[in-house]
Amino acid sequence: MTLDCRLVVERPRFRLDVALAVAAGEVVALLGPNGAGKTTAxxxxxxLTPLTAGHIELDGRPLHDLPPEARPIGMVFQDYLLFPHLSALENVAFGPRCRGVPKAEARRVAATWLERVGLAGFAGVRPGxxxxxxAQRVALARALAAGPRxxxxxxxLAALDAHTRLDIRARLRRHLAEFxxxxxxxxxxxxxxxxxxxxxxxxxxxxxxxxxxxxxVARHPRTDYVARLVGLNLYRGDGDGHRVRVGEIEFSVAEPLHGAAFVAFPxxxxxxxxxxxDGTPRNLWQAEVDGVERHGDNVRVHLTGPIAAAADITPAALAELDLAPGGRVWAAVKATETHAYPA
Structure with missing residues (x-):
């Protein structure tokens, strides 16, 4: 592994304890709700944040006792933090200069990186x-120009509008594939x-x-946060063959299993x-409508009752069912669309 670390940071009401290993050429994304510890990690x-305990090794070399400027690391901040008084070229050259590269060579490296990110014609332009x-591409070029490991x-991509984000995401993926x-x-x-x-x-x-x-991760979420992130209803229950009991409801599921189990469906x-x-739907329960909201081209109906669930229906179905908060409905899910896996 290029990176091998255990990050322990203790604060009065928060403790981060995360072990992480990342291979050369691998991109690892840290996900989690606000306050989970992602940015602290x-x-x-x-x-920039001292460890309470643990270690950081990069290419087998300990880094945790080194100051930030001595670590072979490139960082792109959320708001990019470009120097407003420097041109794009000088911003990118800043990284190599901090590593002791002579000014002329640093500018040559910077020009090469601006060309690689498609901004050769913006070398003399200031961030404003x-x-x-x-700006995102200049920040990325600055981080990579120093030759980090x-x-x-x-x-x-958080500061970008939806249209720009699509294009820059594709560009960023290509640059990360080459790193x-x-x-x-x-x-x-x-x-x-x-x-x-x-x-x-x-x-x-x-x-x-x-x-x-x-x-x-998308197919088998293990927490409510991950389930919401990937758009699934998720429950924990007890499996017995092709049936999993979740509270008062017994779900018929596609996969047989025994013991603690997760049940998920979109x-x-x-x-x-x-x-x-009519008939005998396998997974059926009575619920109460808790709320209704637009969700893309459909309508998302939030249900309470024996279990909390979300259902996506068409606007036409909403009108036909005449749903409103407090109304009673029956909810059903096909067994073939109800998936279970060990908890």
Whole structure:
């Protein structure tokens, strides 16, 4: 592993204790709710927040006792922190200059990086005249120009509008694919994480609660936060073959298992009825409408009752069902769309 660390940071009412390993060329995204410790972990790696305990090793070399400027790390901050009085070229040259590279050589390196990020024509432009996407690319070029072995990205796309974000996300993915060091990315956006990262590490309350490839984490969430992030209803119950009991409800599920189990299904799999449906739907319960909101092209109905659940229906179905908060409905999910896995 290029990066191997255990980050322990203790504060009066918060403790971060996260072990992290990142291979050369790998992009790892740290995800978690506000206050989970993601940015604290990133700042600890950069040396901006001191460790209470633990270690940081990069290419087998201990870094935890080194000051930030002595660590072979490049960092892109959420608001980029470009020097407003310097041109794009001089901003990018700042990284190599801090590593002791002569001024002329640093400018040559900076010019090469500006060309690589598609901004060769903006070398003399100051940050105040750059768009958000251009500023992000200058900040990335500045971080990479110093030749780091570890790249740290703190919400690198958060300041961009939706249209610019799409383009810059694709560009950033290409640049990260060419970087041969380790990359740690902090983001709140699941789309950014899924598009940019090879592996997700989910942090809640200062500890790792789940990690793995994006598709695996999305398919098998293990906490309510992750389930909301990937858009699934998630419950914990007890499995007995093809049935899992969750409180008062016994779910028929596609996968057989025994013991503690998670049950998950998407809101789009939930069908709603004003009266009990004919036939014998496998997974059926009566619920109360807690709220209704627009969700993309559909409507999301929040349900309470034996379990809390979200259901996505069309606006036409909403009108036909005449749903309003406090109304009673029947909810059903097909067994083939109800997935279970060990807890």
């Amino acid at each position: 990133l700042r600890a790696l950069a040396g 005249r750059l768009s958000g996407g251009q 570890l790249l740290l990205l703190d919400e690198p 041969d060091g380790a990359t740690v990315l902090v983001t709140h956006d699941p789309l950014d994480a899924m598009a940019l990262a090879d592996r997700l590490v989910v942090i809640e309350n200062g500890a790792v609660v789940q990690q793995g490839p994006p598709t695996e 809101p789009s799999a939930v069908a709603l009825f004003r009266t009990r449906p």
